[in-house]
Amino acid sequence: MLTALFLWLINLTRRGRNLWRRLLRRRVAYVRIPISGALPEFAPALPWWAQRFFGAQAPLSLSELRRRFEWMASDPQVRGVVLDIGTLTCGWATIQSLDQDIRRFRERGKLVVARVTNPDTKAYVAACAADRIVAPPASLLTVTGLYTEVRFLKDALAKVDVRAEVTAVSPYKTAGDPLARSEMSPENREQIERLLDQRYATIVEMIADARRKSVEDVRTLIDAAPWSARRAQEAGLIDAVLYEDELPAFLATHAGASPAKLPEIAEWSQAHRALRLPMLRHHRRLIGVVTIEGTIAPGPSRQIPLPIPLIGGEIAGSESIVQALREAERNPRIAAVILYINSPGGSAFDTDLIWREVRRLDRRKPVVAVMGDVAASGGYYVASGARAIFAQPGTVTGSIGVLIVRLVFDGLVRRAGVNTVAIGRGANSAFFASDAPTEQERLATRALIDESYAMFRQRVVEGRSMPEETLEPLAGGRVWTGSEARERRLIDNVGGMPEALLKAQELAGLPRDRTAPLALIQGGRRHIAPQPFPEEPSKTLLEALALVRQPQVWAVLPFFE
Incomplete structure (x- = not known):
């Protein structure tokens, strides 16, 4: 009753302001x-002091x-x-x-x-x-037209006696190739050329449709x-x-x-001061939004000032995302959740933590995943826990697979005149050291990769209700466009946030309304403990560098523009 009265007073005020604007012409x-x-x-969100004292404005x-x-x-x-x-x-x-x-x-x-x-x-x-x-x-x-390039650093690193050892599920999992190879692998070239061909064809069709020209004419104009x-x-x-x-x-x-x-x-x-103010409507139940932007890593979401390999600039901290999902789960006004993902993946461990929260939340409230420019590897891992997945035709997704990158600095250390004396107990006690790995450590790395990859596949098999024999030709690090993913049942439909909103409303039993407000949910500082799973019906630059240095399982996609 109080809410209805408050809303009536706001709309009455808006009618008065609209009349005043008309009188002022x-x-x-x-x-x-x-x-x-x-x-x-x-x-x-910008900090209040940046807006007040420096006039900073959030980008459109x-x-x-x-x-x-x-x-x-x-x-x-x-x-x-x-x-x-x-x-x-x-x-x-x-x-x-x-x-x-x-x-x-x-x-x-x-x-x-x-x-x-x-x-x-x-x-x-x-x-x-x-x-x-x-x-x-x-x-x-x-x-x-379109142009992309990949810079390979193996020979440059060799000049300072540094090398990278990459263990991946298959040659299609190419995130570590720029560090470990001198040139592009046949698998990587095939994948990039296929993606470029599809993207170029889409661009040509968009121009041809808009400018009322044939596809052949547009290709000729681009070439000129x-x-x-x-x-x-x-x-x-x-x-x-x-x-x-x-x-x-x-x-x-x-x-x-x-x-x-x-x-x-x-x-x-x-x-906007002259536009007619729209009347507000009361929405008792809302659709919440939780965003995953950037590379998935431990800790809170943050911005790393340097483009560190694998880590990148924007960090999607698992701690912040998990807390946001738990907050959405406990909020009685949230009827369903849209999970917006614009991430190439990241730490496989933290990705699985987020996936678990998505699965538990979806048992209580429908979760609809919508992909941005890229939602691949760990980004797809998380999306597979949702009830429905949307992506644009040009979205880069898939890359179901994991890898471990180990940077070896022993040659550089010797060149610097540093004499290292190591003492340990246990065959793999130096597993996290920066010296050259032993054969025993390489076997342990391969076993870790195989187990992590099996877990990734199982998440997708469960989330997409897809037999493993159907999934395997689509996995192994292979990357797909949104259109291809739709054909292969890796996503449910093509679309963006407006389409995901309508689907979330449908699943939650709410009226379909494109203009309904969204509740953006961000994990706060208060720790929210997880509820029981329902029955079936980085912080600093130095810490970021440490993440790259340690051999760690990554579910991450290489940069592709």
Whole structure:
């Protein structure tokens, strides 16, 4: 009763504010929104002091962009948006999610104009979701296709008497190859070329569909890039060449308005003060969201300042994720949970801890996993515990397998004139030392790999209800796109957060509503003990370096852009 009264008072206030805005004749026709950078699904929370004293702002996220689109789409005075698309550092699955969000906005009858300046392939493909694409006269369209490279460090390490010993489940588990090899293996080359072929075909189809050209014509245009803005317009890659101050006249022409009164383009910071405030609705039960971003490792989630091999920059700490899942499990208002995964994997031990929490939570409340740009190896391990899995066609997933990387420094130590005297008891007492491993230690390493890999396979067999003989040709470290994973039953459906939300609502018995609020859950400092399993119905840079140095089982995917 109190909640309903409180909500009624808020909506009454909003109606009054909307009336006041109309009396002041606050109007907004077009809104400018800059899009650049990593474009995460959820923006990281900034500390209060960074916002207050340094004016720091969280980067634009996909979830925030969807909120803005929904708000503008519900206001009849808004005719459309101008998207200033800059350099995008996100992956291709994010580009596909952005494409879908823009097209949904257009379906609501709004005009979308993409303004690009020196776009590369990724930025141009993102712009193709718009009704019109414009560029300044001096722009250069470097839509040159796809390119990737792998640097192999074996020979460089040998110059300082350092080497890496990698034990992997199969040649397809290639995360350790850059440290242990001088050149690309046939298996790795086959895998990368297959992924590039599929991604390139998807890009060509997206451009061809948007620009109303044949696939053959698009391939020819890409092969002839870079393009100047004038030539790109003549080739039909963009719609107009103009400066930013000429945009209002362009919008007036394409919106059918009178050129005598040009529409204004407002920045979001000003535009949202003129938009009609939507009425709030009470949701007694919510869908929670737990995110796994970055390399999975022990401890709390954190940011490592250097791109250390295997560890990477952003750390998905198992301690934080486990606590978030337990918090969602105990919260009576959370009806289901979406597990957003954008991770290449990491520590196999910590991955299994998270998987266990996902399985227990799913016995009480439905868990739907949705994959970002990459959810492979340990990222897929965790997802296999969910009731349903969604991924974009361009998501990189699979890589079911593990490996151990051991950096051997004994040659470097001898070169430095250091004389090491070691004393131990037990055949494998020096297993975690940086000296060259013995044959006995290598046998122990192989046994550890085989056991960890068997556990990984069993998790997937159980989670996907898939016979092991069906899984084995898909495992062994093999990497798949989201489209391939759907065909092979490694995921359930193609889609992003909006589709995962509808599925979670369906499983929880809630009304299907794309605009329903999400409850982002992050593990707090208070330790929450696990509940009984239901019956069937890093902290510092030095610690991160220590993780790499020790031989440890990794369920991790090599970098692939």
